[in-house]
Amino acid sequence: MSPVRPVTRSAICAPSDCPDPQSSPTTGVSERAATAVAETTLDLLILQPTPLCNLNCDYCYLPDRLNAARMSDRVLRSALDIVLASGLVDTQLSIAWHAGEPTTLPVHYFENAFAIVAKAARGTVVHHSLQTNATRLDDEWCRFFERHDVRVGVSVDGPDWLHDTHRLHRSGRGSHRGVMRGIEALKTHKIPFHAIAVVTSSSLAHPEEVFDFFRTLGCERVGFNFEETESMNARSSLADQSAGSPRTFLERIYDLNEAAGFPLSIREFTGALEALTTTDLASRNNTPLGQQNRPLSILSVGFDGALSTYSPELLGARAGSYESFAFGNVLRDDLVDLMANHSFRTLSAEIARGIEMCAATCGYYAFCGGGAPANKLFENGTCASTETMYCRNAIQLPIDIVLARLERELSCAPELLEENE
Numbered sequence: 001m002s003p004v005r006p007v008t009r010s011a012i013c014a015p016s017d018c019p020d021p022q023s024s025p026t027t028g029v030s031e032r033a034a035t036a037v038a039e040t041t042l043d044l045l046i047l048q049p050t051p052l053c054n055l056n057c058d059y060c061y062l063p064d065r066l067n068a069a070r071m072s073d074r075v076l077r078s079a080l081d082i083v084l085a086s087g088l089v090d091t092q093l094s095i096a097w098h099a100g101e102p103t104t105l106p107v108h109y110f111e112n113a114f115a116i117v118a119k120a121a122r123g124t125v126v127h128h129s130l131q132t133n134a135t136r137l138d139d140e141w142c143r144f145f146e147r148h149d150v151r152v153g154v155s156v157d158g159p160d161w162l163h164d165t166h167r168l169h170r171s172g173r174g175s176h177r178g179v180m181r182g183i184e185a186l187k188t189h190k191i192p193f194h195a196i197a198v199v200t201s202s203s204l205a206h207p208e209e210v211f212d213f214f215r216t217l218g219c220e221r222v223g224f225n226f227e228e229t230e231s232m233n234a235r236s237s238l239a240d241q242s243a244g245s246p247r248t249f250l251e252r253i254y255d256l257n258e259a260a261g262f263p264l265s266i267r268e269f270t271g272a273l274e275a276l277t278t279t280d281l282a283s284r285n286n287t288p289l290g291q292q293n294r295p296l297s298i299l300s301v302g303f304d305g306a307l308s309t310y311s312p313e314l315l316g317a318r319a320g321s322y323e324s325f326a327f328g329n330v331l332r333d334d335l336v337d338l339m340a341n342h343s344f345r346t347l348s349a350e351i352a353r354g355i356e357m358c359a360a361t362c363g364y365y366a367f368c369g370g371g372a373p374a375n376k377l378f379e380n381g382t383c384a385s386t387e388t389m390y391c392r393n394a395i396q397l398p399i400d401i402v403l404a405r406l407e408r409e410l411s412c413a414p415e416l417l418e419e420n421e
């Protein structure tokens with residue numbers, strides 16, 4: 001590979017520069033969208049150590065989870081070279097080891113990988129995080145997390161009868177018992193962790209049981225991922241409205257937490273409250289959703305060196321007219337090559353048009369910034385679109401609930417309103 005070239009900010013594909021996929025000019029691109037692009041920093045590097053997963057959850061979106069290949073040292077070194085020489089990393093870099101089950105690889109694989117990262121990083125402070133199904137966590141993994149201060153996220157859907165409906169081993173056996181063993185190991189070692197729970201149609205009638213489970217789990221925070229239609233998961237169970245209402249489920253969770261004195265930090269509500277109370281639009285754009293809409297803000301590197309950006313779920317996926325979302329490979333390309341890639345530029349133009357459509361039509365735009373490109377693509381067939389089931393459940397609903405509760409509180413304390421008049 002030729003020497004890595006830094007990315008000049010003016011070279012980042014501003015929406016108005018990108019070719020329109022339908023060959024019509026991209027017009028009306030807002031100042032805000034263009035500014036957001038120009039201010040890009042590379043906030044998150046997602047590394048796929050392996051696509052392999054030991055589980056076979058029925059809603060999984062990963063396309064290649066039987067593949068036991070692993071990222072080589074050469075791919076890892078090349079990825080770090082192009083990222084750290086890009087000029088887009090400030091003093092800190094977050095690395096998430098994801099897109100497969102990392103713990104199917106042995107601890108010594110990560111000891112070696114972390115040593116490579118530390119050597120390449122030089123002055124840059126690197127924060128590592130890892131999302132795991134927890135079934136393989138033991139004392140050795142916990143000691144590794146301690147040594148390297150790894151931020152751990154555990155995927156668990158709730159009590160065993162609910163979790164084991166969907167999160168299964170390949171044999172068909174439920175994984176809940178193994179997950180709880182892994183969580184016990186984390187707690188024994190006093191390693192903080194957050195939980196991610198997928199909410200399916202099976203969850204909707206049971207907010208009380210779900211809340212009680214997470215309230216006593218010992219996690220720092222829980223995030224509810226409403227099952228999405230994306231990639232290999234061609235249809236979310238939530239598309240069937242007779243299964244129940246996500247709104248009723250999430251409202252009940254809020255009310256239970258409130259009645260208990262807010263013992264549980266719930267990502268959807270803390271995020272909504274922050275969005276509602278933040279007047280600085282630039283920091284709103286720094287939310288995970290804002291990052292998904294900005295080129296190179298999130299960079300994903302596959303086990304084989306495939307380079308992708310925007311929503312992490314695009315790595316390894318196919319959708320619409322896109323055969324692949326690999327816009328280059330770290331073994332031969334740098335980020336300047338990525339930005340010259342035709343598919344990247346086509347997708348960038350689509351995303352920019354979608355953001356403009358959202359800005360023109362959606363009352364939630366100021367809190368959302370135009371949504372997640374992957375969900376628009378998988379649900380609507382194009383990123384040049386607006387509302388998705390994902391944004392109704394994950395963006396609009398938490399904002400509605402928190403706003404209604406704030407209004408209720410204010411109506412109970414009219415003196416606060418008068419002070420502001």
Ligand code: SF4
Pocket residue numbers: 358359362363364365368369370371372386387388391392395396
């Ligand atoms: S909530 Fe949905 S429709 Fe509204 S701005 Fe966000 S992505 Fe667009």
